[in-house]
Amino acid sequence: MKDKANILVLGGGFAGLESVIQLRKLGHEVTLVSNRDYLFVYPISIWIPVKKKTSDQVKLCLETLSKKHGFSLIIDEVENIISKQNLVKLSSLEIEYNFLIVAIGMSKMRMKGLEHTHSICGQPEEADIIKEELEKLVQQGKGSIAIGFGGNPKDPTATAVRGGPAFEMLFNFSHYLKKLKLRDNFDLHFFAPMAEPGRKMGEKAYQKMDSFFYHYKIQVHKGKRIVRFNQSAIHFEDDSVLKSDLIIFIPGGIGHPVLENSDLPLSEVGFVKTNQECQVEGGNNVFAVGDVATLIGPKWAAKQGHIAEVMAKVAATNIDNIINGNSDRLSYTKHLNIICIMDSGDGAALVMRKEKSEMMLQLPIVGHWMKRFWGFYYRQSKLKNIPRIPGM
Template identity: 50%
Template sequence: MKKILILGGGFAGVDAATHLRKLNYDVTLVSNRDYFYIYPTSIWIPTHEIGFKDTCIDLNELQKAHGFNLIIDGVNKISKENNSVTLQSGKIINDYDYLIIAIGASKMKPKGVENTFSICGAPEQSLAIRDALDDLVKKGSGKIAMGFGGNPKDTSAVRGGPGFELLFNVHNMLKKKGIRDKFELTFFAPMAEPGKRMGPNALKMMATMFSKLKIKQHFGKKITHFEKDGVVFEDESKLDADLVMFIPAGDGHEIIKESDLSTNDAGFIKTDDYSCVLNEDGSLSNIYAIGDVASLEGYDWRAKQGHVAEVMAKNAAHNIHQREQNKTNFKGYNEHLNILCVMDTGNGAAFVYRDEKKAFMLPMPIFGHWLKKAWGVYCRNTKLGKIPRIPGM
């Protein structure tokens, strides 16, 4: 039985392990934490709508459900030449037939970023945002700024959606408490039209929502640095804030930048459409890179999302199996590139979709909020194999 080593316990890594176990491979998953974190539902932790544990699935439960081997440890070094992985504990693994890298991305580090919180950072950051919000609510007033940044070396590494969602949910929470008028909410971003990748109609609808909810906008100015009490821009203007939530753009993982793997300018692993890392002569290697760690090629509006990572994971499992059967019916991710999300507002949602042919945002009333809540339950139970996965999802 061929051995497959998977690095990373997120959407890409867990799905790859699940699919490969169904194909009866000997799979070992390495994760630096002992739980799978459902990032899309973490937007409700700061507003107390759900608890931290509600976003976590114990990896030991996933191991029992699917039968893969599990190592809780960080990755310290990856060597393509030596066909080896060194873990933070010092353990060296070099007896695998295939390696799947799914360790995600690092974050860009603008000056003073330690003065901000991030809903897309370490899971514990959601609790820190919650506590900071609680302090402002107790105070009874305050200025809250939320936004995201970009990576000029890789436009696919932007993740702004959770920032929009969190601010809308905070607005809704403050409104329920009857103190919304005591708070100034601002959304900021260095690009002139944040959210443009969702399409022109979505961009107009977002502007309407900001206006309706009396959320200020601060767009089109480069961020120079963050201070304890706000955001400073290239024209030396400052956005004052008691709480700043900022989602830095993704950047190549430090482990990858220090490895002998081929990367793009931003430090993401180069692969072919089938997620395989190619050898110098163009032949297939035994390494696959999936999810945020990989360079995502394609349309200008492309974005790294969980469902794209899951497509990569399923395809990688399929493509490895094809190779083991001496077949070449490989599957690529490019034809599945799209933007797809339910953008939650706390009292409703909007369905966002874009591909190469169409782009739209469909408003959804309170039903949309409960639809996303239902997706969280669906995600947990499908990962654990308790309910079947809906085809195409």
């Protein structure tokens, strides 16, 4: 079966949803394709294992969103993108497009024994599995938990590294076990192969990480390459072994597997190569936004939800300009920053990094409620139940 769409957006995450919202605001007909019938609000999924949120509370129904914003929705798997023919192949359909925005996110590096670990940054179902595994240890009354992240050696800019959720889970687990009066019965370990994990957040934030580890009684293992995992241990390059009853690991990012079959230009890591206007190199009607795309900017630039939304707005505006014969083009470069509310369950640290400034502000109690408010605001504003705050 063959269909035709004027503007086609692939991926129903932060980047894809914001792309269709912006295009609808500009008056365009747009079709969104997603392999899930919901958007998963990853930043608040860290609370599923500690039972502060259920997975349903972290999901946003795409059909409801399509009705609220007036876009067409297809739930199907993207299998191939053939940009030379302006064609996308889905499992049950082929769609021709005039303009395409690719927003299907990134994938994770394969490593030896990865099946013995769980990741909070993978499939949404993993968050519930981590909850069950944690619950088993809680029932046992004691145990050892190791949480870490890795990088991609092919990625010199480290935009493939996602470390924040690992820190958040460690602090949240510590707080959760303390509330259950079990904290002293558990060992909590942080591990990462890089010498200075978290450095991207800025010098000030990085220097304060030790005080967080000390406060939440977390043992740190860094600067050693991970060779493999097995059911109850992490093996490092120097033959040392970290034993753990539950291993949670966020591998370094790689390109989405769909891109391997497609004809879009890719970086060495496998991200879609674009310019700062989100336009894919070598074609003027294809754009890539969010985690799927290369991020052009300073070395510390990080792939985050709000950056995915900035890229989406840039791509939508530039498509609108092309359609209207306007030569103006937006770029995302000057909007690059790191803004993160690093939650600990009993507070949070507000981390900000810009071109010329950086800070980390510790916000006991109130910081945690700021992040919870953000989760409420994100859901309700996307559903048009509350107005959108400019810049948020």
